[in-house]
Amino acid sequence: MLGERLFGEVDEKARFMTLWEGRLGPSADEVRAYTVSLPFDRRLAVDDLAGSRAHVRGLGRAGILPEPEVSILIAALERVEVEIRGGSFEFRLEDEDIHTAVERRVTEIAGDVGAKLHTGRSRNDQVATDLRLYTRRELVGAAGRVVGLQEVLQRRAVEAGDAYLPGYTHLQRAQPVLLAHHLLAHGWAFARDVDRLLQSVVRLDVSPLGAGALAGSSLPIDPDWVAEQLHFGARFENSLDAVSDRDFVAEALFDLALLAVHLSRLGEELVLWSSDEFGFVTLADAYATGSSMLPQKKNPDVAELARGKSGRLVGHLAGLLATLKGLPLAYNRDLQEDKEPLFDAVDQVTSGLTAVAGLVETCHFDMDRMRAAADGPEVAAVDLAEWLVERGVPFRQAHAVVGSLVRDSVERGVPLAELVQAHPSLGSEALELLEPGVAVTRRTSPGGAGPVPVAEQMTRFAHRLEIDRERLESAIGAIGKIEPSPGK
Numbered sequence: 001m002l003g004e005r006l007f008g009e010v011d012e013k014a015r016f017m018t019l020w021e022g023r024l025g026p027s028a029d030e031v032r033a034y035t036v037s038l039p040f041d042r043r044l045a046v047d048d049l050a051g052s053r054a055h056v057r058g059l060g061r062a063g064i065l066p067e068p069e070v071s072i073l074i075a076a077l078e079r080v081e082v083e084i085r086g087g088s089f090e091f092r093l094e095d096e097d098i099h100t101a102v103e104r105r106v107t108e109i110a111g112d113v114g115a116k117l118h119t120g121r122s123r124n125d126q127v128a129t130d131l132r133l134y135t136r137r138e139l140v141g142a143a144g145r146v147v148g149l150q151e152v153l154q155r156r157a158v159e160a161g162d163a164y165l166p167g168y169t170h171l172q173r174a175q176p177v178l179l180a181h182h183l184l185a186h187g188w189a190f191a192r193d194v195d196r197l198l199q200s201v202v203r204l205d206v207s208p209l210g211a212g213a214l215a216g217s218s219l220p221i222d223p224d225w226v227a228e229q230l231h232f233g234a235r236f237e238n239s240l241d242a243v244s245d246r247d248f249v250a251e252a253l254f255d256l257a258l259l260a261v262h263l264s265r266l267g268e269e270l271v272l273w274s275s276d277e278f279g280f281v282t283l284a285d286a287y288a289t290g291s292s293m294l295p296q297k298k299n300p301d302v303a304e305l306a307r308g309k310s311g312r313l314v315g316h317l318a319g320l321l322a323t324l325k326g327l328p329l330a331y332n333r334d335l336q337e338d339k340e341p342l343f344d345a346v347d348q349v350t351s352g353l354t355a356v357a358g359l360v361e362t363c364h365f366d367m368d369r370m371r372a373a374a375d376g377p378e379v380a381a382v383d384l385a386e387w388l389v390e391r392g393v394p395f396r397q398a399h400a401v402v403g404s405l406v407r408d409s410v411e412r413g414v415p416l417a418e419l420v421q422a423h424p425s426l427g428s429e430a431l432e433l434l435e436p437g438v439a440v441t442r443r444t445s446p447g448g449a450g451p452v453p454v455a456e457q458m459t460r461f462a463h464r465l466e467i468d469r470e471r472l473e474s475a476i477g478a479i480g481k482i483e484p485s486p487g488k
């Protein structure tokens with residue numbers, strides 16, 4: 001390592017107290033314990049190092065640091081990165097946060113030059129930079145995993161062919177729909193998630209580095225150049241805004257919460273469908289759980305947790321908005337509360353997407369059960385009414401005619417088919433509509449649930465996925481490569 005060659009053995013005795021020891025005496029232990037963020041913000045380590053390298057090079061370019069000192073600091077930062085990735089970096093609680101930990105270690109390695117690392121910057125612009133780098137990478141990553149789940153839904157939809165099941169409103173059987181149509185309905189919701197995540201990435205792609213504590217610097221730093229080094233689309237416009245803006249965290253939390261809500265709704269259907277009452281789906285053993293007491297149980301815990309965890313993510317969003325709501329400009333320590341909800345939301349969505357994708361990929365759809373449930377004559381009731389409409393009967397009257405036949409059938413226990421056959425305006429021609437499998441084929445309008453529009457929808461869905469994969473590729477290309485920090 002260059003660091004090793006330049007410095008030899010690191011001076012482990014280098015002392016580091018607080019960053020403000022010139023001004024204040026040591027903090028009370030309980031203050032350290034209460035204010036420390038290192039246990040969670042250590043996951044920003046690689047982003048912090050990337051930000052510091054760009055900053056140091058900027059100082060060199062501006063003539064604030066001579067080239068040899070730039071090299072020493074860069075080498076020390078690189079060595080710290082190796083230590084962090086290799087797991088040998090010593091995180092000490094007295095370091096308070098990841099920025100302090102890195103600066104402490106750089107100073108141990110680089111000696112006196114380490115004291116120049118923080119020239120012209122503050123932890124306020126530093127942490128905002130780190131968090132934007134992290135959020136940008138994670139949102140792009142989440143979008144990629146959503147596309148993965150969409151591909152699973154797409155595969156299952158193709159496989160489903162012409163299988164159909166009842167569509168529900170108010171959880172009452174309404175009209176038959178193709179299983180492919182039902183699966184793609186979730187797929188389109190996830191398409192909006194991908195779009196939202198990538199749009200949020202575009203909005204957050206602004207570098208706050210150079211805003212300093214709140215007002216910029218008297219030194220000739222160049223925030224535009226530093227922004228470019230970090231592959232940000234732009235630099236901040238206003239230093240006060242730069243260090244106090246956490247809109248991007250709120251947006252990320254919203255995107256992730258809504259995505260979690262979509263997972264929850266899909267999960268809820270799998271819970272229902274896997275019950276004996278529905279019997280539409282059998283979960284793979286690997287994606288189901290058993291009971292500690294009841295030997296016969298096969299429980300849909302993954303689907304239930306997809307439902308359950310969404311509440312927690314909604315809470316994270318509400319919590320952050322409450323934290324932000326009364327804050328005066330500019331940085332306030334309250335802002336440290338942005339990280340844990342964000343990290344947790346990212347973790348939960350990451351594992352949720354993977355688990356739900358596996359669940360959907362491996363489940364077995366019982367097409368016979370679905371078909372049997374959808375073949376009841378009542379689900380064709382609107383087709384009877386529309387058959388009358390095609391013969392000139394105003395819809396409201398047609399609705400009343402069929403409605404009273406259904407009522408008769410229910411009350412007198414006479415099969416609907418018999419009543420249809422006997423009805424003067426319907427008769428045996430209309431009877432065909434009640435044949436099993438016919439009603440779903442009559443959903444022919446664009447975007448509808450029958451085989452003709454669903455075939456077109458499949459093409460459109462595949463096209464949308466293609467576009468989103470390209471968008472994803474270019475987002476990945478644009479953000480530059482920072483491998484995430486190891487561990488949590």
Ligand code: ARG
Nearest residue numbers: 037097123124127333335336
């Ligand atoms: N740990 C802090 C945070 O997450 C870093 C910034 C601290 N800045 C300060 N002025 N105390 O917000």
